[in-house]
Amino acid sequence: MANANYLFCSTVKAEKNPSTADFEKTTSKADLVKAIKDAFAYCDGAYQMSDTKANTEQVTFFGSMTGSRLWALMFNVAHNSEHYGNLVTYFRLKGMVPPSSQGGM
Numbered sequence: 001m002a003n004a005n006y007l008f009c010s011t012v013k014a015e016k017n018p019s020t021a022d023f024e025k026t027t028s029k030a031d032l033v034k035a036i037k038d039a040f041a042y043c044d045g046a047y048q049m050s051d052t053k054a055n056t057e058q059v060t061f062f063g064s065m066t067g068s069r070l071w072a073l074m075f076n077v078a079h080n081s082e083h084y085g086n087l088v089t090y091f092r093l094k095g096m097v098p099p100s101s102q103g104g105m
Contacts, residue, residue: 001083002032005039008076009046011059012069018042047073 002023010017019042023035046069054070061072084100091098 001080002035002039004079005043005076008061008072008079009039009043011061012046012049012072012076014059043076 003019003021006017006019019039021035023032026032026035049069054073055068057069058066059069059072060066061075067075088098088100
């Protein structure tokens, strides 16, 4: 998810991807938590752009998928939500209550 956040948000921000790490090979929980937090913090700037820029400027992903910057951000939200859905399943299989079901959110 960290890798994907950097990919999506650097494309939306029209910047070179600032991450050269492959977080899929990271095994330390502390390193993974830091990677996720840093990736989400990097994306903050992409989500704060003006409505006009988000709706009118086009970006291209994966060589052939083209859409507005807003489309790319929504793609990122959907991607993150899919991963969260997978985590909920793992929580439930382990007899744990996922954060979104704990209340107080």
